[in-house]
Amino acid sequence: MPEGDTIRRLADKISRHFAGQRCERCVTRDPRLVGVDLAGATLVSADAVGKHLFIRFDNGFTVHSHLRMTGSWTVGPLAREPEWRRRIELWMETGRLAGIDLPVVEVLATAHEAHVIGHLGPDLCGAELPDLDEAVDRMHRQPDDPLATALLDQRNVAGFGNFYAIEVPFIVGVSPNQRVGAIEGLQQLVGLGAALIRTSAERGPQNTTGRRLDTADHWIYARRGRPCPICAITLDGYEERDSPWRRVSVWCPDCQRVDSTRAVDGVRLNRLMALHPARRQPSFPRLHAPATSPSSESPKILGGC
Numbered sequence: 001m002p003e004g005d006t007i008r009r010l011a012d013k014i015s016r017h018f019a020g021q022r023c024e025r026c027v028t029r030d031p032r033l034v035g036v037d038l039a040g041a042t043l044v045s046a047d048a049v050g051k052h053l054f055i056r057f058d059n060g061f062t063v064h065s066h067l068r069m070t071g072s073w074t075v076g077p078l079a080r081e082p083e084w085r086r087r088i089e090l091w092m093e094t095g096r097l098a099g100i101d102l103p104v105v106e107v108l109a110t111a112h113e114a115h116v117i118g119h120l121g122p123d124l125c126g127a128e129l130p131d132l133d134e135a136v137d138r139m140h141r142q143p144d145d146p147l148a149t150a151l152l153d154q155r156n157v158a159g160f161g162n163f164y165a166i167e168v169p170f171i172v173g174v175s176p177n178q179r180v181g182a183i184e185g186l187q188q189l190v191g192l193g194a195a196l197i198r199t200s201a202e203r204g205p206q207n208t209t210g211r212r213l214d215t216a217d218h219w220i221y222a223r224r225g226r227p228c229p230i231c232a233i234t235l236d237g238y239e240e241r242d243s244p245w246r247r248v249s250v251w252c253p254d255c256q257r258v259d260s261t262r263a264v265d266g267v268r269l270n271r272l273m274a275l276h277p278a279r280r281q282p283s284f285p286r287l288h289a290p291a292t293s294p295s296s297e298s299p300k301i302l303g304g305c
């Protein structure tokens with residue numbers, strides 16, 4: 001599923017291509033869009049809030065969509081998908097804009113956008129820095145939730161998907177199964193996630209290691225059953241059907257043990273993020289030493305991961 005950084009990049013791409021352009025022709029092929037015709041309207045801007053995409057027009061209407069697992073937008077060239085999958089297709093002055101297989105799509109009054117996003121927590125990839133205090137307060141309302149559940153709940157904080165719900169806990173040495181109410185340094189953990197996702201929104205692709213920054217590189221995502229890149233123990237995880245948060249998951253049973261309380265490991269965080277440009281983000285946690293490190297030794301990073 002696309003995460004907040006991907007939707008932010010998509011919104012920026014649509015704005016770059018088509019802001020200020022008139023829609024010359026509009027075709028809809030979706031019962032939720034019956035009667036919609038944006039021909040003659042000018043695209044003002046595209047914006048993202050969490051994983052929600054808003055494409056605004058000067059006639060006071062907005063195309064709102066959420067891509068979930070299946071949707072996509074083609075920006076510029078003619079979409080290759082069969083016509084019936086192009087739920088909305090707009091002929092702009094210099095190219096096409098087509099929404100493909102959109103699980104959520106509607107046209108609403110721009111003034112009513114808040115109705116569909118009012119429940120969301122702080123937006124990780126918005127123009128303003130997210131309010132980490134508020135995100136943590138919201139996560140603590142359900143203190144027994146596993147960490148991954150809390151990170152994925154868009155009412156807590158808007159934008160994280162499964163990629164960050166796996167990678168961020170690994171970097172700080174906390175299990176995705178750890179009760180969110182029993183984590184010391186939760187704000188630093190969320191701040192790290194915000195720094196990573198905002199870096200990706202600015203420069204893409206999703207990269208949590210800081211190596212080969214022009215490629216999607218990560219520590220353990222999709223690597224269940226392979227050796228941990230830090231301690232070489234076989235990575236554990238859930239299939240989607242077994243997961244309390246209904247997503248495939250991965251963690252290291254040694255680096256990310258579940259304890260009665262667990263602290264963010266600042267030594268590990270600094271070591272694993274030593275090369276990463278997310279360090280320059282304002283929300284990046286400034287931890288020179290952990291409050292209580294689960295490991296007395298600085299983690300050694302194994303090669304070949």
Ligand SMILES: [Zn+2]
Pocket residue numbers: 228229230231232233252253254255256
């Ligand atoms: Zn490990």
